[in-house]
Amino acid sequence: MSGWLSAAEWAVIGLSLKVSLVAVLASLPFAYALAWLIARRRFPGRMLLDAAVHLPLVLPPVVTGWLLLLAFGRNGPIGGWLEQTFGITLVFTWVGAALAAAVMALPLMVRAMRLSIEAVDRKLVEAARSLGASPLRAFATITLPLSLPGIAAGAMLGFARSLGEFGATITFAANIEGKTRTLPLAIYTGLQVPGGESAVARLAIMAIVLSLGALMVSEWLVRRSGGSRAHVL
Amino acid sequence: MSFEVRLTLRLGEAEVRADFASDARLTALVGPSGAGKTSVLNAIAGLLHPREGRLLAAGRVLFDSERGIDLSPEARRAGYVFQDGRLFPHMSVRKNLAYGERLAPPAERWITCAEVSDLLDIGDLLDRRTTNLSGGEVRRVAIARALLAAPRFLLLDEPTASLDAARAEALLGLIERIRDAMEVPILLVSHSRAEVERLAGQIVEMA
Known part of the structure; x- marks a missing residue:
């Protein structure tokens, strides 16, 4: 197998996995918090927050990348601050x-998690409260475990989306071999030479394998969490 | 005083009013569907917030709009048996029972899991999942779970609804035993006249 792909191609796959895993794991708590806020809280600006979360889903990815460049670039307000x-x-x-x-993955993650939080019967949370649970404990023992299938689904969708991310990445992080050339960028580059x-065919096969792998892992996680009625998608 | 309830609740367009006091061991709340009986229980449990009024259960003020008192649901220590059971679907029966028990101060517990299993005849159900219990079994487990949380008062919402005659009779006998043996006032919502007359020391009509 290792002979089938060149060292450079393995590096591309390693980088893609690293980027996607870090993207999903780092955004998971934010995504869940946003999903919970949108699903369970009524506050002024909720619609606006919902819209802002969904923005990367409807914007051209290149625009999202350019906005990231403005905010997180060396001269951008957040990027400059981080660097200094x-x-x-x-x-x-x-x-x-x-x-x-x-x-780019956030909207998909929030959507999946939000649906599963909304599917948790509030009456169960009320029952937990009347049995003596604080709001935090009721959340940790009822809402969180019952929305686990949505977390798994959101993580899987987010991982697949991250693995395939192209437009925002090439705009914001560029296409630098060994640094930011992820699987889709490598496939694109391969088509140019x-x-x-x-090489394109080999990388495309790897993309299919990885995406199917993510799907199967999350199905397995959902089943193991006892969600017999729960389906990932 | 077992219960003292004076409240005005707003539910969408409708307004629910209740005003009663009872010193009976078991007080029954009766009235037509839609009169707001369950809403009164929810308000006492702290799950609904009255616009104004005063709620007192087992001698303790739970809510008083004039004095700005509004205890959280977990601080009220209600043993609320919901009409729909509301067992936690991701936990076994045993874990459902332990949920409130673990959170109750040990000194205040007045019944053990073994006693309650015996009383409600649910010993065989402990390792089952809650999702494949019958209606009567759900009701009994819900009552057991409420008792184990060491409540200071009990709220029973239509406990015999949707049970067959034999199961309903057994449950009524059980409520009588709880009423006579335990020092917790009970507020019962029911639409069955016979049930109410048999159990209640005081009957409150809601219009």
Whole structure:
């Protein structure tokens, strides 16, 4: 198997997995918190928040990447602050690619989690409260475990979306070999050079394998969490 | 005083009013569907907030709009048996029973899991999942779960609804035993006249 792909191609896959995993794991708590806020709280600006979360889903990815560049670029308000305070540069780095992937994956993650939080009967939370549970304990023992299938589904969707992210990544993090050239960017690059077709085919097969793998892992997680009635999608 | 209830509740367009006091061990709340009986129970449990009024159960003020008192549901220590059971679907019967028991201060517990299993005849159900219990079994487990949380008062919402005659009779006998043996005032919502007359020391009509 290792002979089937070149070292450079393995590096592309390793980078893609790293970027996608970090994007999903780092945004998971935010996504769940947003999903919970939108599903369970009524506050002024809720519709606006919902719309803002969904924005990357409807915007051209290149626009999202450009907005990230404005905000997180070296001269951007957040990017400049990060660089001066922590010495962290996001532009043209794999962390930047992970940020772009996370922003693009966020709407899908929030959607899946929100649906599963809304499906948790509030009456069960009320029952937990009347049995003596604080709001936090009722959340941790009722809402959170019962929305686990949605968390798994959201994580899987987010991972698949991150793995395939192209437009925002190439705009914000660029296409630098070994640093930000993820699977889709490598496939795109392969198509630009003469004789790159066989590399493209190999990478495309790997993309299919990884995406199917993510789907199967999350199905397995859902089943193991006892959600017999729960389906990932 | 077992219960003292004076409240005005707003439910969408409708308004529910209740005004009664009872010193009976078991007080029954009767009235036509839609009179707001369950809403009164929800308000006493702290799950609905009255516009104004005063709620007192087992000698303790739970809500008083004039004095700005509004205890959280968990601080009210209600043993609320919901009409729909509301067992936690991701936990076994045993874990459902332990849920409130674990949260109750040990010194205030007045019944053990073994006693309650015996009383309600649910010993065989402990390791079952709650999703494949019958209606009567759900009701009994819900009552057991409420008793184990060491409540200071009990709220029973139509406990015999949708049970066959034999099951209903057994449950009524059980409520009588709880009423006579335990020092917790009970507020019962029911639409069955016979049931109410048999159990209640005081009957409150809601229009």
